[in-house]
Structures are given as C-alpha cells and as structure tokens.
Amino acid sequence: MEKTFDVAQYVDCTALILDLEINPEYRESVIANFEKIQAIAQLVNEFLLPEIEASPTFEP
Template sequence: MNNQNIDLKQYVEQMSLLLNLQIKDEYRNEVIVNFEKLQSIAQIVNNFPLPEEIEIVPIFEP
C-alpha cells in the first residue's frame, strides 16, 4: 500500500455519517487524536520488512 496522506478530521466525519454514529463535539478532537495514534502504529507494522520465505498461515495457534 502506498503512503497516503489522509485528512483524519474529514475521515472521522465521513465515517461517522456512514455508520450513523453520533460523535459529540466535545469528543470529536480526541477521536481524531486516537486515529492519528493508530495511523502511526499502523505505519510501523506496515513498514516492517518480511522475508520472502515466510508462508501465510490461515489459522493462528499459539
């Protein structure tokens, strides 16, 4: 996946409309901050290099 700049404020607004999820104005900024944190964590995971020899496992068993 390419690195894309996403306007998280607009994303939160659009997804709340799509999901019919009412976000109170006093919580909206914190929701956006949490998405910013999630985005930075996802970048770490997505940028982690995996060797070619790794096989996909359909079921995780610890």
C-alpha cells in the first residue's frame, strides 16, 4: 500500500498545532504553495548521494 501525502490535512493540522489561524480566503493558496514545496522536497529526497565516510576529526 502506497502512502500519499495529504497536503491540505498537513496544512490544517500544522496550523492547529502552531495555533496559527489561516484566513479561509487564503487557505487554498497556502495549500497550493505547500504542494509546490512538497514536489521540490520529493525531488531533493530522491537524489542519490554517494556513500562517504565521515571524518573522525575536523582539520581545516
């Protein structure tokens, strides 16, 4: 089963948690912006990085 990200639910729940009132006339625009952010984030998260080993100490 593939999980889908419900942007509208995310916006509503996050606003509730942050006690942030979103004016109803702006809600659809806020959701549209978060849909764009989600699409960009998905591209970034899908980008494969090479495996590297972290250095144990910092040497400038």
